[in-house]
Each structure stands twice: as C-alpha cells, then as structure tokens.
Amino acid sequence: MDFWRxxxxxxxxxxxxxxxxxGEPRKGFFTDTSICIGCKACEVAxxxxxxxxxxxxxxxxxxxxxxxxxxxxxxxxxAFVEQSSDRIEQARESGRRLVELGMPSxxxxxxxxxxxxxxxxPLGTAxxxxxxxxxxxxxxxxxxxxxxxxxxxxxxxHCTHAACLDVCPTGSLFRSEFGTVVxxxxxxNGCGYCVAACPFGVIERRKGDEGHENGKQSHGISIRGSSSxxxxxxxxxxxxxxxxxxxxxxxxxxxxxxKNVGIAQKCTLCYDRLGDGQTPACAQACPTTSIxxxxxxxxxxxxxxxxxxxxxxxxxxxxxxxxDPNDGVGGTGSVxxxxxxxxxxxLPPDPRVTTADLPDMFRKAGYAALTMMAMAAAAFVRRRx
Amino acid sequence: xxxxxxxxxRPPERQSRRGGGRRRGGGSxxxxxxxxxxxxxxxxxxESVMVPEVSFDSYYGRHIVKPAPWEKEVAAYLxxxxxxxxxxxxxxxxxxxxxPALRRVGRLGAVAGAALGGAALAKDLGKPSRALNMMRTxxxxxxxxxxxxxxxxxxxxxxxxxxxELGGILLDGGSGENPTGGSAVALLSRALKLADGPATVGSxxxxxxxxxxxxxxxxxxxxxTWHESYHELPLVFVSSANLASAGLALIAVPTxxxxxxxxxxxxxxxxxxxxxxxxxHRMGATLSEPLRTGKAGKLLRLSRALTVGxxxxxxxxxxxRVVAAVSGLSLMAASALTRFGxxxxxxxxxxxxxxxxxxxRERLERRRAAxxxxxxxxxxx
Numbered sequence: 001m002d003f004w005r006x007x008x009x010x011x012x013x014x015x016x017x018x019x020x021x022x023g024e025p026r027k028g029f030f031t032d033t034s035i036c037i038g039c040k041a042c043e044v045a046x047x048x049x050x051x052x053x054x055x056x057x058x059x060x061x062x063x064x065x066x067x068x069x070x071x072x073x074x075x076x077x078x079a080f081v082e083q084s085s086d087r088i089e090q091a092r093e094s095g096r097r098l099v100e101l102g103m104p105s106x107x108x109x110x111x112x113x114x115x116x117x118x119x120x121x122p123l124g125t126a127x128x129x130x131x132x133x134x135x136x137x138x139x140x141x142x143x144x145x146x147x148x149x150x151x152x153x154x155x156x157x158h159c160t161h162a163a164c165l166d167v168c169p170t171g172s173l174f175r176s177e178f179g180t181v182v183x184x185x186x187x188x189n190g191c192g193y194c195v196a197a198c199p200f201g202v203i204e205r206r207k208g209d210e211g212h213e214n215g216k217q218s219h220g221i222s223i224r225g226s227s228s229x230x231x232x233x234x235x236x237x238x239x240x241x242x243x244x245x246x247x248x249x250x251x252x253x254x255x256x257x258x259k260n261v262g263i264a265q266k267c268t269l270c271y272d273r274l275g276d277g278q279t280p281a282c283a284q285a286c287p288t289t290s291i292x293x294x295x296x297x298x299x300x301x302x303x304x305x306x307x308x309x310x311x312x313x314x315x316x317x318x319x320x321x322x323x324d325p326n327d328g329v330g331g332t333g334s335v336x337x338x339x340x341x342x343x344x345x346x347l348p349p350d351p352r353v354t355t356a357d358l359p360d361m362f363r364k365a366g367y368a369a370l371t372m373m374a375m376a377a378a379a380f381v382r383r384r385x
Numbered sequence: 386x387x388x389x390x391x392x393x394x395r396p397p398e399r400q401s402r403r404g405g406g407r408r409r410g411g412g413s414x415x416x417x418x419x420x421x422x423x424x425x426x427x428x429x430x431x432e433s434v435m436v437p438e439v440s441f442d443s444y445y446g447r448h449i450v451k452p453a454p455w456e457k458e459v460a461a462y463l464x465x466x467x468x469x470x471x472x473x474x475x476x477x478x479x480x481x482x483x484x485p486a487l488r489r490v491g492r493l494g495a496v497a498g499a500a501l502g503g504a505a506l507a508k509d510l511g512k513p514s515r516a517l518n519m520m521r522t523x524x525x526x527x528x529x530x531x532x533x534x535x536x537x538x539x540x541x542x543x544x545x546x547x548x549x550e551l552g553g554i555l556l557d558g559g560s561g562e563n564p565t566g567g568s569a570v571a572l573l574s575r576a577l578k579l580a581d582g583p584a585t586v587g588s589x590x591x592x593x594x595x596x597x598x599x600x601x602x603x604x605x606x607x608x609x610t611w612h613e614s615y616h617e618l619p620l621v622f623v624s625s626a627n628l629a630s631a632g633l634a635l636i637a638v639p640t641x642x643x644x645x646x647x648x649x650x651x652x653x654x655x656x657x658x659x660x661x662x663x664x665x666h667r668m669g670a671t672l673s674e675p676l677r678t679g680k681a682g683k684l685l686r687l688s689r690a691l692t693v694g695x696x697x698x699x700x701x702x703x704x705x706r707v708v709a710a711v712s713g714l715s716l717m718a719a720s721a722l723t724r725f726g727x728x729x730x731x732x733x734x735x736x737x738x739x740x741x742x743x744x745x746r747e748r749l750e751r752r753r754a755a756x757x758x759x760x761x762x763x764x765x766x
Binding site: 008060062065068069071079081095098099101163166167168169170171172187188189190191192193195196197198199200201203204205206261262263264304307308311319320321322323324326327328329332338341342343344345346347348349350351352354355357358360361362364365366367368369370371372373375376377378379380381382 | 442443444445447448449450451452453454455470471474475477478481482509510511512513515516518519521522524526527528529530533589593594596597598600601604605606607608611612615616617619620622623624626627631644645646648649652653656735738741742745746748749753758759760761762763764765766
C-alpha cells in the first residue's frame, strides 16, 4: 500500500518507482544563487552541448536578462532582478519569518527520530538546532546595501512527481535511472499536454517558422530583434551582420532546418553525459560553482549547510527551494538557494503536481458521466395514460 | 549623465508594469512602492534607463506556468466530443423506445462528432504525422491517453451502429425484411443486424465518459482556472454535451419524435446553469475572474442567454417545427460558446502570473497560519 500511496504525491524514490533495478543514486543540481555572477556560461554551455537552436536575439528590457524564460530552446535561464534597500529589507524579514516558523528539515527530522522524539514539532526542531538559532540571535545583522542584484540560473526541476511525465499520453517522457525526467524526441507527437501540466512552466513545444512540421522549412533563422532596431548607425548594422553570421552557422549545422519543431523540449540533465559518468554541461561551465551537480542527497545536504551558514552570518533572506520532499511535487531534483520569495524569480510559491488530484478528478467525472446517463434516461420517461 | 557610443544600442525604455495593481496585499506594499520610486529617481543615471521599475511579485510580469499550446481546434473538439457523446445516448434511447428518426440522427451525430473531433485533435498536434503514437501505450495518469482509448472505443461502436443504420437502408432497400440466401450482401446485412444491439449499447456506454473526460483533460493541468474548476467542470461539460446533442436532435428530428430531446434540453439547461454557478463560487473571486471578464466572460454570458432561450423555446414551443429548429440551433451555439469560453478563460489564467501567484500564496499562508510547517517548497533549512 505504501507503494501506491506515494505514486502521485509525497516523498518517494522515483527511479525505483519507475522499476529501475540497478540502483543508480538520484542525481540533481544545487543552484546557489548567492554566488551566481550572472555570466550566463551555463546558458551557453547548455545550448552548445545540446545543439539547441537560437530562439531570438531580442533586447527584452529585463535588466541583463535577454533570454526571457525557460522554454523549448532555453534549458538554462539566468534571471536578473535589481532591488533597492527596502526590498532587501523585506526579503530579510520574510526570510526571518520563515526561520521562526520552525520549518522542519531532513536533518532535524532524522535527529528527532534518532532520539525517539515524536518529531516534527517546531519546538523539537528548534531544540535540535540550537547553534543556528542562537547565532541568529546574536549575529551582527549585515548592513543593508543601497541595491543588490539577484541572479539565478533556473532549470528544469526534475520533480519527484513530475506532472509532465504523468500526463504524457505517448510515453515519450520517461524517468531515467538517475531519477531525472527526459523527453524522447523521436516518440513525442507534440500534443502539448506536458506544457500545460508543468507547474513551473519549464517544458515547451518548439516552434519553427511555421510552427508545424509541414510548414515551410526555415532556411536560416529569423532574428526577431533586428526589425525593431530603429537606430540606423554603424553599431546596429554591425550587430545585424554578426547575427546573420550566427544564423548561417547554426543553419549549417542543421542543414538549414530547426530540428524537432513541434516537439516538447526541456532540460535532460544531460542524460547523455550522465550515462558516461560526466557532469552536465551547465554545472561544468559554471565558474563560481553556483551550479553544483551530484547525488541529490548530497546536494540537499550541501544546500542545508549553505543556508545555515548564511543565516549564521545574518543573511536571513537566504532560503531553500525544493529541498523538502514533503512539498507539493515531492521535492525537486534541482534544489535552489534563493535570496527572496520564489515569485520574485518567476518561480511558483506553492506549486502542486496536478495529478495529485487526479483520482478525485476521475471520480468527479465518473459521477458526471452517470448523471449524464440518468438525465438522458429521464428524458425518455413517458407519461403513461 | 555619461554618454558613450554604446548608449545608442540601448533598447527603448520599457513601459512600467506596475499600473496593474498587482502587488500582494502585504502590509508594506504601498510604502515600498513609493520608496521604490524615489530610489529609482535617485539612481536615474545611465543604468536605470536600461532597467525600469519592476513589480516584484512576478518576474517582469511574465507568466509562471505556460499556457497550453492548443489552438481553437481543441476547444472545438470539446464541443464536438460532447455532441458525439450526447447523440449516442439519444440514439440508444431512440433505438430502445422506437424513435427511429431520433436514433438515425443520434447515430449520425455520434460518428460525425467523433470523426470531426478526432481530426481536430490530430491537426492540433505539433507532429500530426505521429498522431498514432497516442496508441502506443495505455496510461491511466494521463487523461489524454485515457481519452484516446475512450474516443477509439466510442468511434468503433458508433461506426458499427451507423453502418447498421445505413445497411438497413441500402442493403435491404428499407423493406425491413431479412434477405435470405448466402450472397455477400445478405451475409453482411445479417451481420450488421446482429451487431446493431451491442454497437448501440457500447456507443452509449462510452458516450458519457467521452463527454465527461474532456473536463478532466483540462483540469489535470497547472492552468489555474482549469485545475481549480475540477470539482464541477465535468458536470458542466456533460450538461453542455446534452444541450448540444438535444439541440442537434431538435434541428433534425421531426416534431413527432422530438419529445425526449425537448425534455433533455430543459433538464440539462437547469443542471448546467446551476453547476456553473456552484463552480464559480467554489473557485473564489480571483480564480473565477477569467470566467467573468474579458472575451471568455462575454462568450460565457452569451452562452447562458442562449441556453435559457433555447431551453425555454424547446420546452414551450418545441412542437412547432421552426421554433424547435431555432431553439436547437441556439442550444448548440450555447454549448460551443461554453467550451470556447472555458478554454479561453484557462489560457488567460495561465498567461497572467496573478492567477498563479496569488492563490498559491494565499493557500501557503493559510497553511502556515494553521501551523502546517512541513509541506512548503520554500524552507529555511
């Protein structure tokens, strides 16, 4: 029964549930945004390694973020947010409230289990971690800067309960032996259900020039930003010619066509590299070790250690995202350390895998179907004279 | 103010997105807005030209969940599947209780709805040539996979039922006599007659699930308005399906046989209107907003008007051929508008981050206020 209870929500080991026998430990990322410098090396390395086509060279007026969001052709996305001191203060305050809430952690639960205490109570948690709370109370609160940058490299969360995988009708999406979620692009028929199901808005159907496979093939790739460049001077024309050269290059690699048009695409956690014992391209390229890769258990431990360290230094705005297997998606395979509320980074504050409610949905639909039959039967009832 | 040659590369200044009043109802919201402004004013040197003010409860106003990449074909399928499912039930009733015209129209509507709907679904795929990949697996966690098999079974049974109907007309010349002998035509005719009963029952049994599962199809997504409507949406959709199929019958069946269709229209109109109200109420002000405002709101208001008008017309003056047909047309239009309205409302709710952030933030704060500290994705440790 335990097996079935945690198939749609709750903590579980997804690769074991997917019947992988050979016991690979679950892999994952820990993205520590407190040391991200916004260099976008991860974005570039991801595009290069996975041969992802160019998807627009626009200026988006979003600070230094001209990538926009995760999507079919953007599997790593560096978010840039600029904040003034009052926003920093708010973030520090909301983080402090979070600390005071006595959120349980894996470590504290294990600790309370070990001493046989009925774990989970905020008091018990506080008692097992006196050093953190104590240092919080006495730590010098760091001075508020006038402004700060938030830079965060976002990526597919590789959820424990992945809605995209659950709703895929073709079996194109699958759970790998590393506990990750991967699209088989030779199976996917582009139904788009995963796009609507993902609570983080990660996966997307790739568009071509015509959006569909039978449309006109794209020869070269359009540069969306070029038409809006209104300043006609030497600098602009240089930009355009550089862009055209880039388009010609990527066209050369793909024989003038964008591959996998109409098919859902997302981060594979570099499945091909993992199979060879390698590190994913983004983590390998990261110059500040903001993106760490390894066994998910180690990543969660590293994240908890880091957030405790930052709290100890008085940076109460630090918080973890996705490190708790009791959350709405059963914990994520990509753990983040954030410095403000998740929605500031474009992350949902309380995501919940939609299929957790699926049994209830089917039950309600069943009642509705019966009601429909009853209504039809009632319509045929004739008054007997 | 510094000037250098690269200033020319800056994009035009972005318009502020803060006008929408989208800030959470936190205590310090208004004051921080003000100081944000003064802060930006102080820093209004070269980099602030590039970086306009931002509302911080979303990332530059971008959507968090992605809208379904579905076009109008899918909304049309919601309607066509409903027509098909409801028609199959009418056909079964007509077959059992001797309404031959109702049976004929029902069978035709079932097959036409399923065929057109299936074609619309295939056309909406990113790779239509791989439409049959839907059938390489059976997956109970995917309403689309479940629906594929429901539609397939329904199409099979309804197709045989229609073949039997046509066989009765073409092969027997409408005489109703069993052709004797061993000719191929006679064998086929007998086989179709044998299959008629099971095909009718099968078609009816899969008709109701066909009309109901499309609600689950929409609800089993991260699209806020679709997901949160899952309690009543199936009831809305099956009633809407009944309205559409009753409408089709009112248009195409002579008044002597349209009694069941008229009753079905009245019954379903009441259930649909009531279910829709309950649904909106349960969803709350924020999540039901896309159903009440904008284009979706207009479609749904028109749909309600047509539902009431069509149902009243069918019940009171349905024995008049013209009124029956007009009422039927209005009921079918009402059903289509309901589907397009719900479809559009979902897309709107996905595109505006407000509908993702606010309800999630609310339920998170509610849980925290109730002392639940173990189920948040954001943790301090």
